[in-house]
Amino acid sequence: QVQLQESGPGLVKPSETLSLTCSVSGGSISTYYWNWIRQHPGKGLEWIGFIYKSESTNYSPSLKSRVTISADTSRNQFSLKLTSVTAADTAIYYCARGGEYTTSPYDYWGQGTLVTVSS
Amino acid sequence: AIQMTQSPSSLSASVGDRVTITCRASQGIRGDVAWYQQKPGRAPKLLIYAVFSLQSGVPSRFSGSGSDTDFTLTISSLQPEDFATYFCLQDYLYPPTFGQGTKVEIK
Numbered sequence A: 001q002v003q004l005q006e007s008g009p010g011l012v013k014p015s016e017t018l019s020l021t022c023s024v025s026g027g028s029i030s031t032y033y034w035n036w037i038r039q040h041p042g043k044g045l046e047w048i049g050f051i052y053k054s055e056s057t058n059y060s061p062s063l064k065s066r067v068t069i070s071a072d073t074s075r076n077q078f079s080l081k082l083t084s085v086t087a088a089d090t091a092i093y094y095c096a097r098g099g100e101y102t103t104s105p106y107d108y109w110g111q112g113t114l115v116t117v118s119s
Numbered sequence B: 001a002i003q004m005t006q007s008p009s010s011l012s013a014s015v016g017d018r019v020t021i022t023c024r025a026s027q028g029i030r031g032d033v034a035w036y037q038q039k040p041g042r043a044p045k046l047l048i049y050a051v052f053s054l055q056s057g058v059p060s061r062f063s064g065s066g067s068d069t070d071f072t073l074t075i076s077s078l079q080p081e082d083f084a085t086y087f088c089l090q091d092y093l094y095p096p097t098f099g100q101g102t103k104v105e106i107k
Helices: none
Strands: A003-007 A018-025 A033-040 A045-052 A056-059 A065-070 A077-082 A091-098 A111-116 B004-008 B010-013 B017-027 B034-040 B045-051 B062-075 B083-088 B102-106
Touching: A003 A091, A003 B034, A018 A033, A018 A091, A018 A111, A033 A065, A045 A065, A045 A077, A056 A065, A077 A091, B004 B083, B010 B017, B017 B034, B017 B083, B017 B102, B045 B062, B062 B083
Parallel strands: B010 B102
Antiparallel strands: A003 A018, A018 A077, A033 A045, A033 A091, A045 A056, A065 A077, A091 A111, B004 B017, B017 B062, B034 B045, B034 B083, B083 B102
């Protein structure tokens, strides 16, 4: 059974960098697509980006200038960095597994972690 | 980006009702449409992928259909555990985009 768990600070100051890690068990991040998705409070879902085979990445055009997704295969983790955050980046952040050869669907999700941007 | 317009935004239904939720894409898309169920405080759960393929472990009362721009999630007989919010997803064209959600409430 694949399990994902997000971790990282729940509070980030404006203009700083949001950093989250997704720890994966029950499967290797060297295969499949691994995604970050966020949900603003009470709102819909927004895809942030993915990493594939630990090195190939793709990002949402609206966030591309601020996002980096990377992987640590030795720890079976992948990470999200979002720079220059504002209150608009306050959201629940999920990591999710995509397909083995296709970017979706997202079949396994972490429980999500709420990140609040505030001074 | 492709917009997925979901309707209705909310609905009230009774146990045993047949429920239909629709997503309309802003342009024609192939078959990369999925449906998710989300309960309060929980992560989304995959129900349907590739338009009509049922995810393993999901009850058969859930079904998906559609093509081109119009896609539908149907719950054939609503059960108490089905009261939740449902989202569609298109991953045919980059970037992947979700519908805004349909909240299914108890009548």
